[in-house]
Amino acid sequence: MSKRKQSEGCRPMLRRTFLFLTGIALARVVADYFAIAQNRDSFLTLAGQVWQKSLAFLSKIHSNQTPPPLPNNPIVKSGKTNQPLPSNPTLPNNPIVKSGKTNQPLPSNPIVKAPENSPTAQPSQPQIIKRSAKQAKPVQLSSKNVAGASFYLTTIDLADPETYITIGLANNADFANTSKVTRGDEPFENMVARYRAAVVANGTFFGKDEQKSVLGNMVAAGKFLKYSRWENYGTTLGIKAGNQLEMVTARIEGKPDWSQHWFSLTCGPRLVKGGKVWLSPLSEGFKDSHVLGVGSRTAIGFPASRDKLFLVTFFDSLSLEAEAKVMQAIGCFEAMNLDGGASVGLAHQGQILLPAGRNLTNVLVVYDREYPAPTQLKQSWERFQKGSRPTPDKSVFFD
Template identity: 35%
Template sequence: MIRTRTNRTTSTSTRAITPLCTFTKRLLPLGLALVCLISAGSSLAPAPASAAVTAAPAKNVVLLDAASGHAFVPSRVLTGLDGLQIQWDASRQRLTIAQGEATTAILQVGSAKAEVNGEPITLADSPFTEAGATYVPLQFISSTFQLPAEWDKTAGSVRLGQGDARLTLPYANRGAASSTGAGKAIISERKTYKVGGRSFTVQQVTISLMDPKVHLMVALAGDTVGKVEELSSLAKRHKAVVAVNGTFFNAYTNDAYKAPYGYIVNGGELKMKASGDKRTIFTYDSNLLARLIPGADFNEAFAAGTMEGALQAGPRLVVNGKVSVDVKAEGFKDPKILTGGGARSALGLTRDHKLILLTSGGATIPQLAEIMKQAGAYQAMNLDGGASSGLYYNGKYLTQPGRKISNALIVTYQ
């Protein structure tokens, strides 16, 4: 079944890593969230040109001022949200935000002086431009136009508006939305972690998902379900900086068709269906707001129309910063999955919207979970392992697979 998306509006050597983002249904009130926020970011597709102030970056993100804790939203995402319309006067650097005939606000970039329905007011924070977008104070927009803003601390995101037009945006510290360059946005390390008295040397690549030049793709071998291809070939074909093997597949059949096991979504289209499968799924939207969800939640999440990519594997390794492995709940039946050691691949998400891709040799699933926790993952899951385990970075293998693979998660930097 193919379906098109709808309603779219993203310790040896060092070079640094940090903690995660993912998914929860518990949302925090606006006032409380402004006090306890962390950092993170990336988000939705651009609004109409009238809402754009300058050349739009690839992603939208709510920015936080580290000193005050105040939040700012890109003005371009407001168009059409709860009836809001934006007009931009480039010569005066002035924004007019209207909600029908009821409320009109006029704001000036760099000025705390504003007008609401013709009456002068003083803003707590001035609008500003950063990374190709104009940002306005979220508290002002929320209170003036009665725009709901719900904070999800676990996911590092903000949900704006109500009904079908709601947007979910990542949040990040101010200054973090600018492109940092590939050398800082994508970092490769060879590290050693100690688990239960044993040392594991791993290959690890950490990617800043909020960087506007970072993009993800769930790629199929030969661009076709059921084919296999060398990981390096797949990576080079898509001009990837990073590639890691993806979900399980039928590697041992003599048939030409080697079926992948689990949901696969690429470009908003469902490429592989796995109804009833309980294993963990890695998903992301067009702004690379990423999360890990149970297999049972896939249909509802996909129906929302914002899923850009997805890859199902499992088992889950880390939940909210704690090791959490429950193979029976995910439908794994082989008892050796917990006790057997071997080549492993895993992915993790940090609280500040970084993606950790990691390969290790000889680890059991519980040991891999501890490794991912130590690596800084706030959420993490296992990928296909054994001879499939492979990690490609910057034109060469960090870990070379022992066979051709069915699918991969790839990272490009454009």
């Protein structure tokens, strides 16, 4: 065989050997890189952002860059009667707010303007929000349209001495569903009728199996409704002593101290952090396509002043990125996503505005001076301010 042919025969083998050795070297570099937890988190954050932007782009193409129309006269199931909702995102025919001996209609279609001062320029230090002896406004509910999205905005003034937020469980259970103990689920309208609150809305995620386990630790009225010391998931909204609000993403900022919460709900993903859109659902532990994709949404957040909560119930399906931009636009300094899809439900002063499409295991319950909180809830708040703190019941929480 000629030297030329021998040389040509060696080249493919040398190429394959070179590629093989290069592959091994790259594999070792990648392995070393991902061996560091911070690098893994950074990669997941970047992948999540790319995924969200892709979904938002596809959603915009699908909708032809115009917001989808509001549902046309959806039926509200409440008791034995069916009441149609308006085809526009307004409150039903001037619902009446009962206040003493006078009846005052809620404003129709108020206009939302972007805050003049960007929330990013405001301080983020925890503040003690004292309940004013002078009564503030009760829970306010209005319909709005921001950035092409239509929604109900519930404003919860934490400075009002008669405003309280808590968690209601299906079938009036004492503890939330777990993999070991469950009280199942319940129709949304039944829970609305039982709690008789100013506002009742869907809460956090729960499993689809028979146990219908609630996800995330949960505290209400200074008592653990669910607890696991291994909890390391999603984002937590907590109310601490002195009405201090905090929002903590466990895998990014460390676990919150649930024992310091009078009220605590874990859900997610995080939408706004420090006044800026912040999305990293994969790093928070979210993998369900129903959460990551485009769907019905509910969100909760608070402004830099930390003196109120904004509960937003969307009419339209939208991506996490679009949801986050709306929460930022209405003035949220911190915000997170709540359960969505068929779980979305909202009732105001006993009237169901948006019926949940399935039974629920937990709901957010808000009381004000028009729809006062139970005495036990008020007493638990006073005890908490005096130093009482929640402790997991060992007879219930095994881990």
